[in-house]
Amino acid sequence: DVKVTQSSRYLVKRTGEKVFLECVQDMDHENMFWYRQDPGLGLRLIYFSYDVKMKEKGDIPEGYSVSREKKERFSLILESASTNQTSMYLCASSATTEAFFGQGTRLTVV
Amino acid sequence: SQELEQSPQSLIVQEGKNLTINCTSSKTLYGLYWYKQKYGEGLIFLMMLQKGGEEKSHEKITAKLDEKKQQSSLHITASQPSHAGIYLCGADRRNRDDKIIFGKGTRLHILP
Numbered sequence: 555d556v557k558v559t560q561s562s563r564y565l566v567k568r569t570g571e572k573v574f575l576e577c578v579q580d581m582d583h584e585n586m587f588w589y590r591q592d593p594g595l596g597l598r599l600i601y602f603s604y605d606v607k608m609k610e611k612g613d614i615p616e617g618y619s620v621s622r623e624k625k626e627r628f629s630l631i632l633e634s635a636s637t638n639q640t641s642m643y644l645c646a647s648s649a650t651t652e653a654f655f656g657q658g659t660r661l662t663v664v
Numbered sequence: 665s666q667e668l669e670q671s672p673q674s675l676i677v678q679e680g681k682n683l684t685i686n687c688t689s690s691k692t693l694y695g696l697y698w699y700k701q702k703y704g705e706g707l708i709f710l711m712m713l714q715k716g717g718e719e720k721s722h723e724k725i726t727a728k729l730d731e732k733k734q735q736s737s738l739h740i741t742a743s744q745p746s747h748a749g750i751y752l753c754g755a756d757r758r759n760r761d762d763k764i765i766f767g768k769g770t771r772l773h774i775l776p
Contacts, residue, residue, distance in 0.1 A: 558706070560706075596768030599765075612763075644706060644707065653754075
């Protein structure tokens with residue numbers, strides 16, 4: 555079975571902190587994605603990556619950056635966390651178009 | 665841009681009752697995915713539909729894609745507490761490779 559693992563289930567960070575969300579997949583997938591999920595807004599794509607060191611902006615990249623130094627790992631970085639970045643963050647990986655998701659990280663910025 | 669509309673936004677049903685969730689697209693769907701999310705957790709893939717008129721079943725959950733490939737319905741028969749969660753439909757966005765767009769989700773509660 556494909557496994558997508560996010561490093562934390564719950565995180566509480568202070569405004570202005572630099573925050574790293576880590577995601578690791580074990581199926582050698584080229585494509586990896588970061589989404590955030592908010593009530594009433596559903597899932598929105600932040601960034602995605604087709605290959606190592608490749609990244610593309612999604613629909614809401616502002617305030618975020620990403621890093622993909624190794625194929626299996628895709629990191630989401632909040633350079634300076636703000637309260638409006640409080641959300642559920644979901645990582646996904648795919649070989650074709652079917653995506654496999656991690657369990658999610660619930661981030662609260664106080 | 666293609667958008668997916670899900671209805672209803674929220675649904676409360678008595679255990680044992682049947683229910684239907686709909687997903688409608690403004691454009692032709694090339695691949696339609698149904699996912700389930702338990703509250704606060706990641707998404708679990710349920711099934712994928714690609715052909716007009718296609719229907720797939722998994723246990724007590726059946727999903728259909730209409731002939732025009734612009735609407736899909738997810739039907740649960742004899743609902744159980746384990747069916748509670750958020751159901752999301754997703755679709756291929758062919759003009760941007762390998763990405764899936766999502767509806768806003770339907771929150772399903774099952775009353776014992």
